Amino acid sequence: MPEIATTAAEMISGMTPVLQPGTFVFITTQDPARVAALFAHAVSTVREAEGMSMLIPVESAQETGLNVDHPMRCITLNVFSSLQGVGLTAAVSSALGENGIPCNMVAGFHHDHVFLPADMCDRAMRILTALQNTAAENMKATGD
Structure with a gap:
């Protein structure tokens, strides 16, 4: 099993959002x-x-x-996040909410899944990718 991300910075910088097929x-x-x-x-x-x-x-x-x-689409956050990790859901829902995109978070054992209106999924992918990139840059800058 891959390494488990436990901090908000690790989870967000490693979330790697992927739009899943289907509605x-x-x-x-x-x-x-x-x-x-x-x-x-x-x-x-x-x-x-x-x-x-x-x-x-x-x-x-x-x-x-x-x-x-x-109709909803699903974006899977492909980070292996700790079930006790704090911050991933808040960061994702806040980033989407600030851009007027409603989301429903569904957490599984291995990954978190974001369900959102089908017509907003492309914009949501751009927002989540930017969020991940910013978090990764911040981790690199601080040496985390």
């Missing part, structure tokens, strides 16, 4: 049969008091007649 939508349902039918397609699930929230490919939502009004 996704968030849905929610209280229908156990629908959950079972979509579970194999889900990128992520969260059980909430209101029902099961699922992040699924837009095609799966269309096939089952679900709302696809808010």
